[in-house]
Amino acid sequence: MAQKYATRAEDYSKWYNEVIARADLAEHSDVRGCMVIKPYGYAIWENMRDILDRRFKETGHSNAYFPLFIPKSYLSKEASHVDGFAKECAVVTHYRLKNDPNGKGVIVDPDAKLEEELIVRPTSETIIWNSYKNWIQSYRDLPILINQWANVVRWEMRTRLFLRTAEFLWQEGHTAHATKTEAIAEAEQMLDVYTEFAENYMAMPVFRGRKSESERFAGADDTYCIEAMMQDGKALQAGTSHFLGQNFAKAFEVKFADKEGKLDFVWATSWGVSTRLMGALIMTHADDEGLVLPPALAPIQVVIVPIHRSDEELEAINAAVATITAELKPQGIFKVKYDADDQKRPGWKFAEYEAKGVPVRLAIGPRDLANGVVEVARRDTKEKSSMALENIGETIKALLDDIQSNLFERSKKFRTENMHTVDTYEDFKTRLEKEGGFYLAHWDGTKETEEKVKQETQATIRCIPLDIPSEPGVCMVTGKPSQQRVIFAKAY
């Protein structure tokens, strides 16, 4: 009998872990807080990376690579930055091990202590601005538009696969500009790149917005973000783009001469998304049967399973599959897997590829062949139908497109249903507790009110939305004036 797995309704957190395990995406390692990203999970991340990387290059950015280690003193140069990151970092203090003189394996060699400790980068603003200092003299050296794909470490006590791990993979863009206007435009442009990626590839609707002061990146003047709603109604910050003002330029004394020869500090941005997006992808689309992948990111877009009793039957199916595969290619469908492994039954394979979220499954038996059809199952709705082998390339192409847009529309509908407008704090508290979801509410703009809401309800201001027109009103908590509604929600 099949193993019983947790449903979303029964135990959301257990369901999430089981989806990851069943699809073989990742696992905890023995190293506290660090995960192993397994081949199937990594293949999805590679697809994300390649699409984003292409967009970064199309928008004028180049990749580079900066050191893993940051001297401790660099972190301290930007005051709010060190406050934000010093609490949670891995510190390298020695550079050698030696044999224990008592014969008990290897120990840290006390003679190999570093003069200055090195921090494993939690983010690279400081080490990068220390380099930019030498690269920038005049306006001719600007803008600098660089991105880095890297691993970073933030020591987390409570970790969850993809969502919160001590080490994670990400990209971090770091740009330098001659003017404030240009830097803000860059930060906004990259927010748009993230938005398009989330919606068009991940099929995940997001709100674009600004962070409140207390939720801002440590060292930023303004933090833009995209916020997505997970199936439990909680928010997940899926990407951030920071306008850093002249803060890092001042901390590292990076000035440039403008056309008139006048010196000024350089303006900066930084922006990033991480393997956290994997968690967002899972919690946006997966269902009680396992992972559900949008075709644009699926490592396997179409899986084909033969149903046969004899070798002769299999041979006939093999020939048909070769034809199908050849017809899928001109449609741009290359990620096709034919699973003819005869050690496993078709039913086992069906469940396996369902758990792995493969968008389309084709099953072919002798009777299908005789009738010139194939059984097509779509993962998103779990509908099965018999489709003609004739023009199968175009049929499957249309189906994949339909799955991609259906996933987006379905998530958007879910979000709309769980998006509430509230005007009183009582109403907010009651509904948040009962229904979860996102709340559009007026806020007086103060840290104190924000903190009070957080303490009393665990909800935070996810963003001050850019795309939701909002009339002025009064703060739901204090009754003070408010310029626009903001989005409150509990968050990952």
Next chain:
Amino acid sequence: MAQKYATRAEDYSKWYNEVIARADLAEHSDVRGCMVIKPYGYAIWENMRDILDRRFKETGHSNAYFPLFIPKSYLSKEASHVDGFAKECAVVTHYRLKNDPNGKGVIVDPDAKLEEELIVRPTSETIIWNSYKNWIQSYRDLPILINQWANVVRWEMRTRLFLRTAEFLWQEGHTAHATKTEAIAEAEQMLDVYTEFAENYMAMPVFRGRKSESERFAGADDTYCIEAMMQDGKALQAGTSHFLGQNFAKAFEVKFADKEGKLDFVWATSWGVSTRLMGALIMTHADDEGLVLPPALAPIQVVIVPIHRSDEELEAINAAVATITAELKPQGIFKVKYDADDQKRPGWKFAEYEAKGVPVRLAIGPRDLANGVVEVARRDTKEKSSMALENIGETIKALLDDIQSNLFERSKKFRTENMHTVDTYEDFKTRLEKEGGFYLAHWDGTKETEEKVKQETQATIRCIPLDIPSEPGVCMVTGKPSQQRVIFAKAY
């Protein structure tokens, strides 16, 4: 007046550093031993990575990602492995900083000491085999064919950009097999992949061989390598592929049940190339004018420089360049840069792209246009000629192919000229001192002889070559019997 740069003959080491600086490939960071790979250098590395990654996937491998940190005790599990790596590693001992109570910035929080120190991975055999332990139960779980692109750290005291840095980027393949034969075949296959990459893309001839016991990877039963000759006659190990026997399986107790249910330890390989290849690429082809890139790896294959006095002239050239670019695309030549920056003179641009090693430069002025020609300069031979604009796509394609093969043939010729066969130790010592280069000589197979040669001449056994037929003979040092000649050389 133009700055005077070191030539290879004058100061090879200075020349190497200047080639890197002039082409803007990389620089030393403030963090001891760690480099910054700048955008142009990283673009070359990206090309290398993409080509290798495709070959790894074609040969059945998947990418995955394992933790940056390795618990200290894991390193010790394989005895020779810890001996090989413990001397040179970054050790994480704490996970938090705090504000100095005396107000002097941030200090390491003594309360945040790790129970067990973590080593920043110098290579990942131990952490990976600790995972494989849980992934492998039966022969059905084998083979496991995984590769990882990652950063690694080996604490080096004397560093050189790309050749020897504390942190470097690499790929490390780690495979698990049911039989010894299969594992050896895998190690040999990956050596072939590296060989093809070095010769067909880097245009760098290599010797395939086995390492002597004392040069083997710490933990391997057999290390295969490719060795290239640099322009100073020294050897550079460009890639290694290790047959690890059952050493790591035994250290981490990884057994599998075969078809009959009998338990046995798993067989392993690992193989890697790193950003060191960038150093090899530079030292194989660069000349006294700067970098020389093989077209297969060049981020810019063709640069086009307009030569004009008026805006009208520039407009006519712009139109011609659009046509040229359009004709290059169908030939698969997409990496084309049109540098119409009017802040810089053509002569400055010529020197710049020469230093950057761009294989082909086109210069177009009004007179060229009138004559239906373009001035073509090839970087490898520095020949200039006037070529018809008609069929320019095919002309440039043929030229790029010719440059690619010319670079390979030129390097091969250089290697042949600096490859010597010697029969007496006196002859070896004299010629090594005077001429440098590689020496085919008989060796008695003992560590002692190898060590004596190393101490007395600084030359090491680069490899026991796989492709050079060699008659039995007597060791040049001891006169004892030898099965085949091996390659001695000084090495990077």
